[in-house]
Amino acid sequence: MRGLLVALAIVAMTAGAQAQALQGMVEGAKRGDAATGPKEPPKKRANEKEYKSSLDRLPDKKYDPWANTR
Numbered sequence: 001m002r003g004l005l006v007a008l009a010i011v012a013m014t015a016g017a018q019a020q021a022l023q024g025m026v027e028g029a030k031r032g033d034a035a036t037g038p039k040e041p042p043k044k045r046a047n048e049k050e051y052k053s054s055l056d057r058l059p060d061k062k063y064d065p066w067a068n069t070r
Helices: 002-031 048-056
Strands: none
Touching: none
């Protein structure tokens, strides 16, 4: 009897996760997430010059997290 209760408890705990997974698959099919669905344009990548200039603006000071505890 105890084994049956344990088995039912395990089934009850996993039923919600299975329902959520199935719901996600159904919603994805409705939106057209398949490989043949509409494609979004690629997002704009950061400019290499801007990236390097932002790195140059960073301070050269090293951070010491234990500075105040010594």
